[in-house]
Amino acid sequence: MAGAFQDYISELFEPLGGVAFRRMFGGVGIFRGGIMFALTIDDALYLKTDEASRPRFIAEGVGPFVFDSRGKTVTTSYWRLPERLFDERDEFADWAAEALAVAERLHKPKSGKVRKSAPKAGR
Template sequence: MSTPANEFANYCAELLAPLGPVRIKRMFGGHGLYVDELFVAILSSERLYLKTDPINRASFEAAGCEPFCYEARGKLNTIAYYSPPDEALESAGLMQPWARLALEAALRARATPVLKKRVARPAAAKRSGGAKA
């Protein structure tokens, strides 16, 4: 049996499908959408939020799009996902410019090297033996 949340997730996957294969994954009480295995969107409370970054965020803000917010430990948190304009949800063609921005942000995020925390290593043991002449 298909639930309304699953139907909305499938519809959003259809909107993003022109960009490539879409995979839907349940997460955090909602869904995550992947295009070509790149995480590009969050579905929460039957709302779509697309990935943004400092390069494309101004386009979303200029169109009046809203950021994804959630509450944790009594604090309101915002992450780098914004709703597309309402009219973009009407068709895949209208969604494409916004979906492409999200995919480009995901590609940039993948290309950014992640700095790993350095692990302290024990000092090398002193070598035994005599001094060189």
């Protein structure tokens, strides 16, 4: 993500504080506290959703980020931000905060423990 779009997106996310951008998979992941809650690809912004938040996106007529992998279509839980929200900063902040809350709820921290195989019988 470079140029004017990145600058604008960075500005939109400022109220959340501590948001970081990281290049990945041909786009940019948007993180806070190490948890990804949004992404941009081809100058489109997608926010993390769950069953509870998804109806807002459906009502706005937008859809999920989809991509092809090994001949199969993969549908993600990241849904496109309605275009009107780029001009509605307060409402954008609400949607972004909800996406962050969804990502935090769904986040499964890595344990950091290395699993050891159980010893085989007879040894």
